[in-house]
Amino acid sequence: MRNVIVMSMAASVLGGAGQRGRGAPNRTRSSRARAREMRPPTFGLAAARTAHAGRALPGDARPRRDGGVLLQSVQPKSRPRDPSAPSIRPRPGGALPVYWRAMARFRLVIVANRAYADHDAPAGAPAPEGGAGGLVTVVRPAVGEGTAWVGAGRGRFDREYVDERGEEWLPTPQGRLRHRRVFFSADVWRGFYELAANAFLWPLLHLVRPFPHLTAYFPRPLAPAPDVWSAYRAANEVYAEAAAAMDAKRAWVHDYQLGLVPALLRERGFRGRIGFFLHTPFPEWSVAHEFLDGHGVSCFREWLRGVLAADLVGVQSPADMRRLCEAAVALGEASACEGGLRVGGRSVAVEAHPVGPDAAGVLEPAQKAPDPPWLAELRALGLPLVVGLERADYTKGIPERLRAVAVLLREGRRFIHVGVEAPTRESVPGYEALAEAIEGAAAEARKAARAAGLPFEERREALPWAEVVALLRAADVVVAPSLADGMNLVPLQAVLAQSLRPQARRAVLLVGADTGVAAVYGPAFAGEGLVAVDPLDESALAAALAAALAGRPGRISDGFAEAVRRRDARAWAAHYLARLEAMHADV
Missing domain, CATH: 3.40.50.2000 (Glycogen Phosphorylase B;)
Incomplete structure (x- = not known):
């Protein structure tokens, strides 16, 4: 397999301005000229919406006991939310409706901790719009017909809208979105989200400088206890199993909460290309490791190994790109090659794809x-x-x-x-x-x-x-x-x-x-x-x-x-997905 070079999307579209680094900008050109240099190339999203009539989806991956943590399964209460769409409930004998069979293989499945939208009103209320969170805002342009989304069921009334698999169809400006919610018990959610993701990974990933030493309020990363890290692993497995069941051609995994998902998708035989995007900074490893004990280093190494199972790892800036590559080499998870990383005999692209606003x-x-x-x-x-x-x-x-x-x-x-x-x-x-x-x-x-x-x-x-x-x-x-x-x-x-x-x-x-x-x-x-x-x-x-x-x-x-x-959210999504599409021969 060919090596994929580590590149900065920011530098490639900034042109001369981006290459001057921190130096003064060239004042001989107008600001409009520099803006034109920053205009991203026009890429079309993949048009792969191939129908596979009669192809059954893989069976549901039911949550199970893993690592001593019991996951709570879906308990539906009513029909799918969109009454205008054909039912997505399996028919007697396991047959799928004709419409669902035709859409059995999706162009893209987006995997994020956040759902596309939460149901905070009981069944019968108007369909919710896309969430207002930053991640949903920037990813929204990529959704629509031919895409699926896996996210956590955290809305107060989410269970009233989904079928036995936790699925429903949601309206979007670009067409209906097949949406699957995963549900967790309170104990698992606390271990996975509050402790492992946000008391450990969140502060750790922001340590581009030793902020716990420089301020009176920035916390040290809280190294997860074994049962907490088991909850993180178990939750990532549920996301991965739900995403694998979508049988999509591409998977786009988002952010630090789901760092293990790319590797777990590989383990489950996912055949498509996998992209991972980190919305946070990446830490300076020479700084971050000072705040970790041996167990914390082990957990972070496992997290990074999971991320590097992707084909394309996207970060926000060239500095994040550099720091990630240096940490991967320092932790023994990758080796440097000409302009890139080699991980377990395969090439991984690490690129800067700065997000934009809606x-x-x-x-x-x-x-x-x-x-x-x-x-x-x-x-x-x-x-x-x-x-x-x-x-x-x-x-x-x-x-x-x-x-x-x-x-x-x-x-x-x-x-x-x-x-x-x-x-x-x-x-x-x-x-x-x-x-x-x-x-x-x-x-x-x-x-x-x-x-x-x-x-x-x-x-x-x-x-x-x-x-x-x-x-x-x-x-x-x-x-x-x-x-x-x-x-x-x-x-x-x-x-x-x-x-x-x-x-x-x-x-x-x-x-x-x-x-x-x-x-x-x-x-x-x-x-x-x-x-x-x-x-x-x-x-x-x-x-x-x-x-x-x-x-x-x-x-x-x-x-x-x-x-x-x-360089808005639509251009960002198009850039990233075009790069993922172009990485290797079709699968």
Whole structure:
């Protein structure tokens, strides 16, 4: 089998700008010219929708006792959700409806911890739209006729909509989606999701620097106990068995929760190509291993081995690509070859495919939605508006943002601050110190604002999407100083919302230096509305915020906005799937 080179999709589409690294962009070309360089090649999604009439699907892989953990099986309560679609219940004797037989082999099965949509209303309610989470938002353009989705059944009424196999048909803008939900007992979910995935892997994967030493609130990865890691393995097996039963030509596995799934699909004889995409950063192994004991190293090695069973491993940035390859070699899971990795006698492609925002999902409400009354009231004061908008996570630099705001308010700068943190992972260990840090920093900033006679907003809530877009559209400065982030879509969503304003009135974006958005867009658009800064350098962050309030070093340019539009979620999905399709001869 031919070697597949390790390449950076970001560098290949950025052209000269991407190759200059951290150097100053070439000012002899217009921002629109640089945006054209960033335009991704046009790839068509695979048109393989071959019908195999009469071909029976593999039997259901029933959850079972594995590793001492009992998985909870599906207990349906009513018919599939979409009454207009032919029933997908097996008929007497095991025969499948004609329609289902015709769709027996799918073009693509997407495997993600998140379901495409949750049923939070009882049977008979309108069909749910696709979820609002970041993963669902960016993957949504790939779904429709000829695709299937496997995700967790976490909606309150999910069981009322599925058949005996946990399946239903969901409407999407591109056609009906065959959707399979997997269900877990409370104990397995806690071990798999809360402890192994989010108390161990999540903080570990963000260790591009030793953040537990550099902050008072970033937790050490919590090495999973043997029964916790058994729950992680068992849950990944359920996802893999459900995906294998779809008999798709391609499998696209998403994110750190399902790192073992590619290898488990191989073990189950999956014959198609397998892609894996990591939405988080990948850690610097020389940093990360300092925070792991022997068992933690063993678990991470098993996780990485599972990921490398894929044909195409996608990450967010060239830096993530480098770190993953170095860790794979250091852990003995791969050997370096010319431009690539060799794993167990086979070649694995590791590529940077930076995700983009759902452009239509931002631009449509930005064009139509009015400011909510509370925002209109603040804007009527005529002061600059500084906005911080993120999930309440220790990776997002929230205390650092608030401390920078307090510094400027005490210096006499006059502006309005609105910060909103959407609650997240509230049952996961490791977030207590963050809550205390945010509360303390917010109290200091609020005190400074009160002394200056200025309004100050710091909310912990999930805003409606229309209000999120309105807030990003109205901002004069957007502060998103993540300590580390795979991409961070909020600044890119802000670029789209701001593109409707005259350029002279647009915002400046402050982003963390160790984020995908800084790596991908910084070389080309530094000084055109994008400023990358180390959030742990308090004086540098405060100085960058002061400059941004004055509109320096420049506001969001037309070229920056055009580049973001052209690299949206649809282009990202098309790029990735075209690469997966082109990797080897047809299977």
